[in-house]
Amino acid sequence: MTASGAATHRIVTAAILVIGDEILSGRTKDKNIGYIAEYCTAIGIDIREVRIVPDIEEEIVAAVRALSARYDHVFSTGGIGPTHDDITADAMARAFGVTIDHDPRAVAILTGHYGAENLNEARLRMARIPAGAALIDNPVSKAPGFTIRNVHVMAGVPVIMQAMLDAVTATIPTGAKMLSATVPASMGEGRIAAGLGAIQKDFPDVSIGSYPKMLDGGFATDIVLRSRDADRLAEGVRAVEQLIASLLTAPR
Amino acid sequence: MTASGAATHRIVTAAILVIGDEILSGRTKDKNIGYIAEYCTAIGIDIREVRIVPDIEEEIVAAVRALSARYDHVFSTGGIGPTHDDITADAMARAFGVTIDHDPRAVAILTGHYGAENLNEARLRMARIPAGAALIDNPVSKAPGFTIRNVHVMAGVPVIMQAMLDAVTATIPTGAKMLSATVPASMGEGRIAAGLGAIQKDFPDVSIGSYPKMLDGGFATDIVLRSRDADRLAEGVRAVEQLIASLLTAPR
Structure with a gap:
């Protein structure tokens, strides 16, 4: 740890x-x-x-x-x-x-x-x-x-x-690397926004960005999490993955 | 005119x-x-x-x-x-x-x-x-x-x-268009710079930019002239073309 x-x-x-x-x-x-x-x-x-x-x-x-x-x-x-x-x-x-x-x-x-x-x-x-x-x-x-x-x-x-x-x-000191992970979601931002905002509140030390894109004529979203702490990043990724899974099985 | x-x-x-x-x-x-x-x-x-x-x-x-x-x-x-x-x-x-x-x-x-x-x-x-x-x-x-x-x-x-x-x-008024012309030169900037600077002094109302690039492993230069006045732009282009021609025939 x-x-x-x-x-x-x-x-x-x-x-x-x-x-x-x-x-x-x-x-x-x-x-x-x-x-x-x-x-x-x-x-x-x-x-x-x-x-x-x-x-x-x-x-x-x-x-x-x-x-x-x-x-x-x-x-x-x-x-x-x-x-x-x-x-x-x-x-x-x-x-x-x-x-x-x-x-x-x-x-x-x-x-x-x-x-x-x-x-x-x-x-x-x-x-x-x-x-x-x-x-x-x-x-x-x-x-x-x-x-x-x-x-x-x-x-x-x-x-x-x-x-x-x-x-x-090569000559200048650098800092702690910002780590990032991307979780793809096969849905538009509008469906995922509320849950994502709640996760962001639970993870103030992880920056969570949502990036819409066109995919096969419909909308998809990349959720990008960034943190300098690998453990917190992994926890945030799990939370987002669970959110997406619950939305995919829920009635729209 | x-x-x-x-x-x-x-x-x-x-x-x-x-x-x-x-x-x-x-x-x-x-x-x-x-x-x-x-x-x-x-x-x-x-x-x-x-x-x-x-x-x-x-x-x-x-x-x-x-x-x-x-x-x-x-x-x-x-x-x-x-x-x-x-x-x-x-x-x-x-x-x-x-x-x-x-x-x-x-x-x-x-x-x-x-x-x-x-x-x-x-x-x-x-x-x-x-x-x-x-x-x-x-x-x-x-x-x-x-x-x-x-x-x-x-x-x-x-x-x-x-x-x-x-x-x-479509809803906002636009201004007079900036016109531009590009004169390619098959030489590096260092050969053309002095003459180009002199032309810029003769054409204060034409903006002359020099953009080096790699071409076939050597250096080439694009000379870009910009002006809102078509006549002055054309005169500037002629001056640059004459400069390049004189450099190509001169001993290096």
Whole structure:
């Protein structure tokens, strides 16, 4: 038996900040939010909020300040390339009131990759890193991300972002994992709602969510239970399973 | 020739608010943000910000107030079902300081759908609508969404959300459409960045974005130009095409 109660579990929180006009216009469909959310849940980091903002410095600065003050970590994606619309690094420096310049470590990485003769001004722009930041390795295209305070600044291209997320999460402490279990119910939410609300009252330490879906032309419901305590989670699952069984045998 | 200059174009702005623990945990991958963003861009509504918040009333209230004060419209998705974790309607009422109760119009719709004998307390919960709100038709599963002030409250299930978005956007004035054109370049951003920055300076009324991607194991770039003025957009496209042609013929 493990000790029960949320107070015994350390919780690590985070937010995701997606930066880019192309996501807001719908031209590019974001693939990073779902990936980061699932990844963080699996390693014991709770994503509590997501924001998507345009390529406007004031908007990025405001969002970074709000999110970094409120959560243990912020994972940002996008805007760290070599073109004029890549303004994330400058915005991060401004958000934290530090200077920004070509970082010798980043210049060395880019020189090694492109060769000094091909390291033009635009590519050198990718070596602009806020003062005091730690670099995040980019095994795909070399130009590094960086961590400033509790903000992890990553690329927007999914394959690069994923490699950077591996690198950065290896260096930060994570919390107790949120465990979850899904109980499928072959009925709409309306039949199960009353009983489910009663179970939620009996299990204040287990978060119970109800997710309707279309199935074979009718409605079905996934009941998702989440807790950091495996025993309580199992007890909650049994209660929900008993509720569903009783509804299936009861007259409608 | 059409008149040039952004001042002649009416701009309508909006934000998207996604409500739901299941998106933040990564269990459900959001399909609504990209859909709404692309849809709104096509009809002349600029999405300026997106937030995803958990099923916590204080969080929903704070986000609704921030977004509705700042943009012409807010499109919310999720949390209007019959179960205990569906708290969006109550949060909207609290955000705007109005009462909430069973709405006779909504009760009539649900009674017609389920029959009075099957309209249990949970299903009746879906008729809770903030005072003064207009209903949004739900042709799929009947339980309506609603518009309160400038916030359009829709279901989270994509097929239902899409039907509600059709209904609600038919009733609101839209602005001048943002036009866009994409110029593909078979080279990485680093080669094109300097010339692109110069073109952006020549075309302050055309937003020029550069989006790198992996292609056949190498890097390619999509240059996306956006403007509400078709003539200026076409001029910008020609400038970018000439830049790419000159780079392709120049020694690297």
